[in-house]
Amino acid sequence: MEISIIILGVVLVALLCVFFYYVPFFLWISARVSGVRISLLQLVLMRIRKVPASVIVRAMIEAHKAGLTGVTRDDLEAHYLAGGDVEKVVHALVSAAKANIDLGFKMATAIDLAGRDVFQAVQMSVNPKVIDTPPVTAVAKDGIQLIAKARVTVRANIRQLVGGAGEDTVLARVGEGIVSSIGSSESHKQVLENPDSISKLVLRKGLDSGTAFEILSIDIADIDIGKNIGAALQIDQAQADKNIAQAKAEERRAMAIALEQEMKAKAQEARAKVIEAEAELPKAMAAAFASGNLGIMDYYRMKNVQADTIMRETIAGPADEK
Template sequence: MPEQAIVVIIIFAAIIGFFTFLYYVPVNLWITAVFSGVRVGLFELVFMRIRRVPPRIIVESLITATKAGLQLSTRELETHFLAGGNVPLVIKALISADKANIQLTFNQATAIDLAGRNVFEAVQFSVNPKVINTPPIAAVAHDGIQLIAKARVTVRANIGRLVGGAGEETIVARVGEGVVTSIGSSQSHKHVLENPDVISQLVLQKGLDAGTAFEILSIDIADIDIGENVGAKLQIEQAAADLKVANANAEKRRAMAVAEEQEMRARAQQARALVIESEAEIPKAFAEALRTGKIGVMDYYRLQNIEADTQMRKSIGGELPPPQTGGQE
């Protein structure tokens, strides 16, 4: 192998080794930490590389915390980074809380960050309260008039309850429930329109922020509109239902009357059939009586004359039509 090729390989290997050394031994970062007053060992930075922890993030965060007067160690920052936390955001939140005189420890900040909440945003909400606008809330007063209200809830983050505390959705739901209860307990919708602050006072007294990550500072009714006359609508629907029931009962009675009339007609037809059947038996009875000698021919004619006379008398009285045939004794 030519000597020039060997020299090129050695130079190339030296360059690779130099950059590898700088990667695992960040001398510049160590010098920056020393001049910033942060005690970080050079081998400690090497071990960070081996543990796959970015030394720059840890050192810069530690420098920022030290300049702000916070006493932290690289071990604490490394532990939080390896746990999946956002180290720069935690340091930023700790500095903001310290300047605002808010009690926030490193353990609390890391717990909030690992819980998935933005710890810096939480500190901002503690300093600058947040306004939550509720959707339109519909409720009905005792007089049956519907009111549609919109509320503005001013909240402040409660650092001590950020871990495990309920979020904004719970605040909105509880405020909506309180508004519905307050309007529903009012005797008249006019009273609510005249004194909307009554709703705010009643809702605030319920302690709606219990178990949440926020502290409610105020509840303001931004707007109230009149909706439907629910009471009148319900009365109309009730009257329509009563009318349907009355019509059904009347139809039932009519059907029963028709059935009863048909039954009576059937009985009358049955009775007439029995009468006709009985009348048909009369000639047979007379014939049998004549044959056996129980009555004579003169008796038969006498009965025919009596019947003709009876029909004539009834015809004169207007009860029956005049007889068609008759006999003389």
């Protein structure tokens, strides 16, 4: 008998747990006390659809207490089933209403489903955010390199959060504007004297168009002097000109050496022809002796003339060399 009572009690407890799981009675009472009209059947259907009824009810209570209109249970449930964050959306709507920011439920859910933090966006609209740019390097017209750092104060643009560009685009545009401003300056001293001229020029370009932010101000935090790029370029150009001149001189020297070798070859060829002609001389003399055109005395006189010529050349050789 006692065992039967225990089993019956366990069964009743299990049935009560199942009943209160599918029929969140206390959650329904909490909603009714808070002024939110929702039926037990709707809560049961949420359980069946795998929708956390506590999340939906808490969001409805928060919206009701904040005086938000147009936020219904069906809308919240549909947003949850679409993969959105119901609590952040309601928090963002409440914050926007308190700050007098025009933000509707459809816009908030669209921002949330786009992957952006809608609650953080509302906070950024109320409290602007300061973004520090990385060091931006630019060269003025006088060839001096400047390294600038800027601080960009931005505010979230609620209407551009869906499809608008993010922080990276803003930083890239600001960096491009700084480079353009410094590059158009005649001297780096002008930039150092008036750094606010960079901010004014960059702001006039409307860099926040098409982005999810509204640029409030651009402040130059620091400017440092880098290298003398103009002088370095001139040195590199001079070195390049020097290398070209050396290459041309080497080319002319090689051509002169080649011409010299060609002249030496021609001289050797002329000597060979002289030697060849001298080799024919004895034959001619023999032919002259045989024909009687050259006598023995003529031969001796020729030898004497040759000996005198050699003697004169020997005596006059050092003077000619000098």
